[in-house]
Each structure stands twice: as C-alpha cells, then as structure tokens.
Amino acid sequence: MLSTTFAAVLPDRLPWYFAGPALGLLVVGFFVIANQPLGATGAYVETYKTVTRAPGAVSWRMFYFLGIPIGGLVGVLLKEDGIVRRAGYDALRNELSLGTTAIIVLVGAVVMGYGARMAGGCTSGHGICGTAQRSPASWVATCTFMGAAVLTTLVIRVISGGAI
Amino acid sequence: MKSSTAHKVFGLLFGAGFGFVLAAANLHEYDTIHKMLRLEEFDVFLLMGGAIGTSLPLLWWLERRRTRTVLGGPLLLSRSKPRREHVIGGALFGIGWAVSGTCPAPALVMLVSGAGLAAVTIIGLFVGLNLRDAQVRRADGAATAADGEHRDITRVP
Numbered sequence: 001m002l003s004t005t006f007a008a009v010l011p012d013r014l015p016w017y018f019a020g021p022a023l024g025l026l027v028v029g030f031f032v033i034a035n036q037p038l039g040a041t042g043a044y045v046e047t048y049k050t051v052t053r054a055p056g057a058v059s060w061r062m063f064y065f066l067g068i069p070i071g072g073l074v075g076v077l078l079k080e081d082g083i084v085r086r087a088g089y090d091a092l093r094n095e096l097s098l099g100t101t102a103i104i105v106l107v108g109a110v111v112m113g114y115g116a117r118m119a120g121g122c123t124s125g126h127g128i129c130g131t132a133q134r135s136p137a138s139w140v141a142t143c144t145f146m147g148a149a150v151l152t153t154l155v156i157r158v159i160s161g162g163a164i
Numbered sequence: 165m166k167s168s169t170a171h172k173v174f175g176l177l178f179g180a181g182f183g184f185v186l187a188a189a190n191l192h193e194y195d196t197i198h199k200m201l202r203l204e205e206f207d208v209f210l211l212m213g214g215a216i217g218t219s220l221p222l223l224w225w226l227e228r229r230r231t232r233t234v235l236g237g238p239l240l241l242s243r244s245k246p247r248r249e250h251v252i253g254g255a256l257f258g259i260g261w262a263v264s265g266t267c268p269a270p271a272l273v274m275l276v277s278g279a280g281l282a283a284v285t286i287i288g289l290f291v292g293l294n295l296r297d298a299q300v301r302r303a304d305g306a307a308t309a310a311d312g313e314h315r316d317i318t319r320v321p
Contacts, residue, residue, distance in 0.1 A: 010188050013188075013190040013196075014185070014190075015207075016207045016210040017214060019185050019211050019214070020210065020212065020213065021214050021217075021218040023182070023185050023214075023215040023218075024214065024215040024218025025219070026182055027215070028219050028223060028226070029178065030178050031239060031241075032226065032233055032239070033233060033234045033235055034171060034175075034234070035236025035240060035317055036236065036314060037242075037311070037312045037313060038178060038182060038312075039312040039314070040267070040269035041268055041313055042310065043179075044268055044289060045297070045313075045314075046314060048290060048294065059172075060171035060175045063171075063176040063179065064175035064178060066176065066179065067177065067178065067181075067183060068182055068186070068269050069183060069275065069276045070179070070180050070183065071182060071185075071186075071187070072183035072273030073183075073187075073273075074180070074183075074184055074187075075185070075186070075188045076273070078188075079188075083278040084278045085280075086279055086280070088194060088274060088278075088279025088282055091194065091195065092265075101281065102284050104263060104264075105281055106285075106287070107263070107288070108261075108262075108263025108264030108288070109264045109271075109284065109286075109287070109288025110289075110291050110292040110295070111256055111257075111259055111263070112256075112259075112260025112261050112263075112264055112267070112268075112288070112292060113260070113289040113290065113291060113293040114253075114292035114295050114296045115255070115256025115258070115260055116253070116260075116268065116293065117293045117296035118257075118296050119250050119254040119256075119257050120250065120253065120307065120309055120311070120312075121312040122257060122269075123261070123267040123268075123269075124269050125310060125312030125313045126250075126254070126311070126312050127312075128215045128216060128219065129219075129311070129313075130242075131220065132216055132219035132220045133220075133242060133243060133311055134220065134224070134241070135243045136243060137243075137246045137250050138244075138311050138312055141250040141251070141253070141257075144250070144251050144254030145254040145255070145257045145261065148255040149258035150201055151258075152259045153198070153202055153262045156262065156263070157202065
C-alpha cells in the first residue's frame with residue numbers, strides 16, 4: 001500500500017467531545033460572519049450551477065465546496081496513516097467484486113443526492129445547521145434520515161447474512 | 165446575492181475547517197459510518213449531539229441579542245414547517261447514505277484520503293441532485309425549504 005503522511009500529529013480519531021463542539025463553533029462562526037448555514041448539499045448545487053454558468057449561481061459557495069477537501073487533506077496528512085491509495089469501502093469489497101461495489105455505491109449515491117435535494121439538505125445542512133436553528137423541518141428530516149439509514153443498514157446486514 | 169471576495173475567502177476557510185474536523189474525527193472512513201449505522205459505535209451520534217448542543221444554544225442567544233453579522237446584516241435563523249418532501253426526501257437520503265456509507269461533505273474528504281471509489285460517490289451525488297432539480301423544473305415546482313442550505317437573505321423581509 002502506498003501511504004503518504006506529513007507528520008503524525010493528530011490521533012487516529014479525534015474524540016467526539018472535541019470534534020462535535022468544533023463543528024458547532026464553525027456553524028456559529030459562519031452565521032456570525034456571513035449569516036449563512038454551512039450545508040454541503042447546497043454547496044454541491046451552487047458549485048454545479050457555477051461551473052455550468054447557470055443563472056443565479058452563488059459562486060462563493062464553490063470556494064466553500066473546494067475548502068472541504070483542502071482542509072480534509074491537511075487533516076489526513078497530519079495523521080499517522082496519511083493518504084492511503086485504495087479503493088475504499090472495505091466491508092463491501094471483502095464480500096463483492098470491485099465492479100459490483102462500484103455499481104452499488106453509484107446507485108446509493110444517486111438515491112442519496114436525489115433524496116438530499118428533495119429533503120432540502122443532508123447531514124450537515126438539516127442534521128447540524130438546521131437543527132441548531134431550531135427548524136421543525138430540519139428536525140423532522142434529520143430524524144427521518146437517521147431512522148431510515150439505521151433501518152437500511154439492518155436490512156443490508158440481514159440480506160448479507162451479517163457479513164456487511 | 166453577489167459573491168464578494170470576503171465571502172469567497174471565508175467560504176474557503178470555513179470549508180477547510182469543516183473538512184479538517186471531518187478528517188480528524190475519521191468521518192470520511194466508510195467503516196466509521198458503517199459501524200455507527202450498525203449501532204456498534206455511538207461516537208458519531210455523540211459527535212452530532214455535541215455539534216448541535218454547542219451551536220443551538222449559542223445561536224439562540226445570539227438571536228435574542230439581535231446580533232448583527234459581519235457581512236450579512238442582522239442575524240436571521242430560518243425555521244420552516246415540515247412538509248412531505250422533508251420526510252420522503254429524508255428517507256431516500258437515509259437509504260442512500262446507508263448504502264454508500266458517506267454523506268456529501270465527507271465524500272470529498274474520502275476522495276483526497278486516497279479512496280478511489282469516492283469519485284463514484286461524488287459523481288452519483290451530482291447526478292442525483294440534478295435529477296431532482298430537473299424534476300422540479302419540469303413540474304414548475306419550487307425547491308423544498310432548506311433551512312441548513314444557502315438562502316437568499318436579500319429576499320427575506
């Protein structure tokens with residue numbers, strides 16, 4: 001395995017009691033500065049609109065969109081494992097071929113994207129930014145997707161005989 | 165809303181901060197999300213609780229103080245009524261999330277961490293988002309109220 005790391009400064013996994021409040025403070029900070037929530041679904045939508053030069057595109061959201069992998073890369077490089085070139089999706093890859101895994105992941109992602117746009121947000125948008133504003137719509141959407149995801153995982157587990 | 169340089173700079177910085185925390189907490193790993201949804205580990209639930217538990221009271225307090233934001237005028241929080249799209253869309257999102265094991269923001273970090281299949285996830289997300297947008301356009305409908313996404317604050321009274 002090819003692995004690239006810069007310095008093993010970060011733990012393998014920053015504990016939730018640091019990471020959770022850190023995300024919360026980023027959300028509050030962006031409201032205080034720009035009066036805007038930090039949903040990722042909207043960032044995808046505005047990035048697509050900006051790239052295709054659609055009317056009414058909010059081009060600065062593309063900078064937010066690009067910031068996520070840049071910051072993520074810094075975080076990954078500061079861990080012991082660093083960048084590890086791999087297919088990903090180990091639990092699926094242990095049971096299925098690469099091609100089958102790719103098809104399943106693609107179908108899942110299309111459903112996820114369609115659902116996120118229909119619901120008006122995803123885990124960051126409704127799940128954190130919306131719930132934090134005490135939005136009833138966001139609380140309903142968040143409880144629904146959490147429940148649906150746990151239930152779907154259970155179904156996958158039963159179908160795969162506990163393997164996935 | 166026009167995109168000022170300040171919006172671009174702060175957008176980039178906050179995106180980077182967000183991505184950094186996702187990577188630090190290992191949220192870009194399929195295993196982390198999979199174990200959470202299998203109810204084997206509760207860290208991610210606690211992490212989300214910690215994020216909401218920090219931001220909700222702070223935003224409430226700032227709203228009561230009628231805080232003026234730096235770039236966007238008086239602080240404005242959105243609170244929409246739930247509609248059936250929030251439930252149906254939420255359920256579909258949850259199903260897709262469970263299958264592809266990552267949500268929109270962590271998928272971007274997953275890709276730069278070296279996992280090639282994350283590219284498939286990101287392409288699928290763009291396709292799904294556009295399918296819904298095309299459907300709404302055909303029906304001459306309106307996008308679902310999205311309280312956690314970009315909003316045009318110049319249009320709000």
